[in-house]
Amino acid sequence: MSGELVEGSDARIGVFVCHCGTNIGGFLDVPDLVEYSRRLPNVVYSKDNLYTCSDTGLTEIKNAIKENELNRVVVAACTPRTHEPLFRSVCREEGLNPYLFEFVNIRDQCSWVHMREGEAATEKAKDLIRMGVARATLLKPQEEIEIDVTQCTMVIGGGVAGMTCSLSLANQGFDVKLIERESQLGGLLNSLHKLYPNNEDASRLVSKLKGDVKKNKRIDVLISTTVSNIEGFVGNYDVTVKHGGEDEHYKVGTIVVATGAEVYRPEGLYGYDGENVVTQLELEQLLRDGGLEANSVVMIQCVGSRDRDRPYCSKICCMNALKNAMIIKEVNPESQVYILYRDIQTHGTRYEEHYREARENGVVFLKYSPERQPVVEDGTVRVFDELLGEELILPFDLVVLSAAMVAHPDVKDLAQMLKVPVDESGFFLEAHVKLRPVDFATDGLFLCGCARWPCDIGESISQAFAAASRSSVILSAGRVVAEPIISFVDEEECSGCGLCEMNCPFKAIRVEETERGRIAKVIEASCKGCGMCGAGCPQRAISMKHFSDEQLVAQINALTGGGL
């Protein structure tokens, strides 16, 4: 067994089709797929599982490998992006080389997207399984490449998330490079007054964090510094930063993005002028400096949020408005505070309590609709109350706009340097919203805080610990295994033309003089496995391990079976 010999007709393939509860089974005819799979060439076993990824499912795979002497495993289920590592490790545990495993995506790219076309979707799933089996037949065992890890993390962004993450890593004994582009650490926390839900002083938290970071010898803080280039891969990133006009280079094993977000400047909205009409952030400063003199305050929610340009909810503004309204009432119980809202989102049990308290303390909540937005005029706000069905005119001394949280405009540059995705609103996109919430899809890169999505201090701190924990998994292991999906050269066919060397983005292939003339050689540690060289080689002398020409062509041919 153990994946030694076995190729082509010697292949003994087991196909496992997952119901994923009703996610697949509710739309595709899974028993039919199992029956169909069994009749495919080289398939000696097929079985359905309620959840292939459950203990029961995994045990069934293991038993089937033993009992049926399987030397290839195909799982038709969710997506390799989340579950390939799990099934590969099950194969490994049973002594089967993990690269003799093939994933067929029949959930994310089949049952979930053809929910009203079960029959056609089942046919599509059959095609996909047939293609997967064809590829599996030609899979070869591969040896993973082990790479040393530089035991240092770079944290980009020195706000509450970045500082917390740095401290957590440093306290575990890892070196940290903390990069902050401003002239001081703290980020948005520097501008806040009190923090909900406990009305703690923001200044207390920020000075404690700054103090701890400063004291910690493992954290190297680089202020007024920006990242200008990132190269390398998990365990071995080379980062170039700009500091005082000079380039500095650092080698780090992992990178955490904690670049935060900023508050949208509501220019041109509701008469925003920074004096009589201010943002919540500007109100925080007034409250902190004791400079608030207002008997009537009108707060407007969802300013620049949940509209066409920014369809998302900024999440923190409801709680923030409640907190500030209560502080105003506390300082001056005679004052009147109105909150004009579209929907109040005080998620969780504790936050809903604050909403109730605010109402009890006389904060007036008026619901407006996006179609009839409040109008700020000289000294008054006109608002059509959706619940009363009437227009109200509110005199004000101060209007406070709960402006959206927006991604930094230069996020795109950092995303390109890291080769990681951002969403349509410019926030960084995690590998998986539930399964890998602080990982990027690329190994060794993590994220936390508002860089990912607007979140409050508490969440930023939780995410920072999570990112530190994920990062420490790699650092503490000291070595990482890289996928052996790399190029290889057929030296007989290579003419030494050098096109591969010219086009390789990673300088991972070069032509060398040998006894048999000029021949391209792959530098295995540098090759990232894109396959660009293979698909472009004039002599067709280069192919990829695990994505070979034969495997891919077999997959194409299996789709039609016959040809024209």
Next chain:
Amino acid sequence: MNSEEGFEPVILGFLCNWCSYAGADLAGVSRFQYPPNVRVMRVMCSARVDPTFVLEAFTQGLDGVLVFGCHPGDCHYMTGNYQTERRMVMTQKILREVGLSPERLLVDWVSAAEGERFASLVSKFTEKIRELGPLGSEAVFEKEELVRRLKASSDALADDRLRWLVGREKELIEEGNVFGERLPQEEFDHVMLESIRREYEKNRILLSLGDGALTVKEMAGRVGLSTREVLKNLVVMEGEGLVTVSHIEGSSPKYIKTGG
């Protein structure tokens, strides 16, 4: 155009692991519905897609092929998608030479965040192929002829000449030759198109010689070129050692392939 009643196209999709495959998964997570006509193959980078794979798909009778990568500038492998675009544009041009609609091959970009875009591109492309009809319905020749033409174009894409040319496109246009002279895009496109035609014709002629010796006139008849065009090709091909005169029949020389 004989768009058949109830025709359901079969489409092959190549998706890169980092952006477009993730975008396709996101379409699923978001439950964006799209027609069930596309069969996806995951590759690490869209630049893994050899133009001959695309021709293989058409030779297998598939009605359309789509290749999605990361948006320009976002490629996980820095410049992979630029290569993809150049190669696929070249492949579209050769499809036109074959007599197929170049629209049967779609190259586009989908990020990991663009589930909706993925679903929409797939829906539109499926509709496009449905309009075009089954593979070859836009052609004025028989299926056997289509197979021969696809084989010749696949051979042309497997040969070193076009692969070398497209591989150097970026360098020639952006960086220039050894003298620092940059080639204008239009001029490159012209050279590319000429080379595609020449390589394609060459391989058609070679294929026609598969069954034995032929006169220029016979070859012209089989590959649908004028005798003048065939002769022009033969002169070069003879120089390259690909063909040779086997014997003279009457007053006409008969050509055969040389070597393997």
